[in-house]
Amino acid sequence: MKMKLFQLFITASIPVLKTLLITALGSYLATERVNILGEDSRKHLNSVVFFVFNPALVGSSLAQTITYHSMIKLWFMPVNILMTFIVGSIFGWVLILLTRTPPRLRGLTVGCCAAGNLGNMLLIIIPAVCEEKGSPFGAPDVCYAYGLAYASLSMAISAVYFWSYVYSIVRISSKRDTLGQDTIQSLERSSIPNQIMTPPGKIMNRIMKVVKKLNLETILSPSIVAAIVGFVIGVIPPVRKVFIEDGAPLRVINDTASLLGGGAIPAVTLIIGGNLLKGLRGSGIQTSLVIGIIIVRYVALPLAGILIVKGAMKFGLVHSDPLYLFVLFLQFALPPAVSIATVTQLFGAGEKECSVIMLWTYVLASVALTFWSAFFMWLVA
Numbered sequence: 480m481k482m483k484l485f486q487l488f489i490t491a492s493i494p495v496l497k498t499l500l501i502t503a504l505g506s507y508l509a510t511e512r513v514n515i516l517g518e519d520s521r522k523h524l525n526s527v528v529f530f531v532f533n534p535a536l537v538g539s540s541l542a543q544t545i546t547y548h549s550m551i552k553l554w555f556m557p558v559n560i561l562m563t564f565i566v567g568s569i570f571g572w573v574l575i576l577l578t579r580t581p582p583r584l585r586g587l588t589v590g591c592c593a594a595g596n597l598g599n600m601l602l603i604i605i606p607a608v609c610e611e612k613g614s615p616f617g618a619p620d621v622c623y624a625y626g627l628a629y630a631s632l633s634m635a636i637s638a639v640y641f642w643s644y645v646y647s648i649v650r651i652s653s654k655r656d657t658l659g660q661d662t663i664q665s666l667e668r669s670s671i672p673n674q675i676m677t678p679p680g681k682i683m684n685r686i687m688k689v690v691k692k693l694n695l696e697t698i699l700s701p702s703i704v705a706a707i708v709g710f711v712i713g714v715i716p717p718v719r720k721v722f723i724e725d726g727a728p729l730r731v732i733n734d735t736a737s738l739l740g741g742g743a744i745p746a747v748t749l750i751i752g753g754n755l756l757k758g759l760r761g762s763g764i765q766t767s768l769v770i771g772i773i774i775v776r777y778v779a780l781p782l783a784g785i786l787i788v789k790g791a792m793k794f795g796l797v798h799s800d801p802l803y804l805f806v807l808f809l810q811f812a813l814p815p816a817v818s819i820a821t822v823t824q825l826f827g828a829g830e831k832e833c834s835v836i837m838l839w840t841y842v843l844a845s846v847a848l849t850f851w852s853a854f855f856m857w858l859v860a
Contacts, residue, residue, distance in 0.1 A: 494607030505752020536740025541709030544628030586652025598634025635706030758838025784811025
């Protein structure tokens with residue numbers, strides 16, 4: 480048993496070490512001395528990943544591996560991902576109360592606790608685990624195909640949750656003080672009597688503000704559109720015959736998308752490494768807040784995930800595929816979503832603090848992910 484656990488630990492450590500090496504290369508390329516991945520270069524590369532590589536990878540992976548029958552088996556994954564956001568948000572608000580987080584950083588704190596890197600990290604880890612000797616997930620080629628589909632589905636679902644929830648709370652938190660002052664000043668200058676703002680009127684006013692803050696164009700990101708296209712191609716048999724199956728007349732389109740998608744994982748990992756340099760410069764963020772987010776992401780959430788997934792297994796809500804169960808467990812043990820840094824840059828609030836959080840959570844991910852990956856493999860093996 481000890482030998483088996485050691486082998487699982489080695490198997491789990493290899494993909495994490497690969498990720499760490501590519502991340503370190505990204506940090507090196509972003510240094511002032513080299514300056515290949517400077518701030519402008521990272522923005523341009525990030526645009527290519529966002530608009531080309533990620534959509535191509537998500538769409539082609541789902542089209543090839545997702546069918547009507549497999550969708551029936553995978554229905555619990557959206558629920559599981561939703562639970563990571565809900566439980567993480569609860570832990571985040573508890574952390575805010577304990578550390579007395581400043582109002583402008585509350586959205587960032589909740590976002591870091593709620594949203595894990597459910598796309599890119601899984602796209603890196605799962606295929607690498609499948610290719611390692613000693614993997615408990617069967618034939619490497621079958622494991623790779625289904626693992627990539629699980630990771631792509633996770634990316635598509637988490638993107639919907641992120642851009643509809645985390646995007647909104649970070650935006651509201653970062654603009655709260657400014658919006659409050661502007662509202663008071665506009666009411667004072669307004670010629671309309673304040674008596675008009677009755678309780679129902681105030682409620683409707685709040686609802687309209689929330690609706691305006693939900694950017695539907697952002698929610699329908701290229702990856703989500705690609706996921707929809709991938710679902711349509713994979714699930715509808717006549718369409719699948721045209722694009723996917725052997726001898727399909729338009730198979731070249733899917734092959735081209737797969738080729739482009741191959742650039743997503745290394746490109747994203749290099750960008751992560753480049754962005755982590757900002758965290759080395761410091762920001763004056765509370766040490767207790769950073770430690771709290773680390774504890775939430777690498778201790779509290781994984782333990783909660785074990786209870787949730789085990790409970791779902793007990794009630795027969797998930798099928799017993801070891802790889803599928805491993806992905807469900809791992810979704811609770813990932814570092815914060817990289818897109819949080821994008822949102823803080825967009826609103827110009829908490830950007831430096833976010834860099835520090837990303838630095839330490841991703842540095843410690845090498846240890847935490849190796850431990851939890853090995854433990855989850857042992858649970859499902």
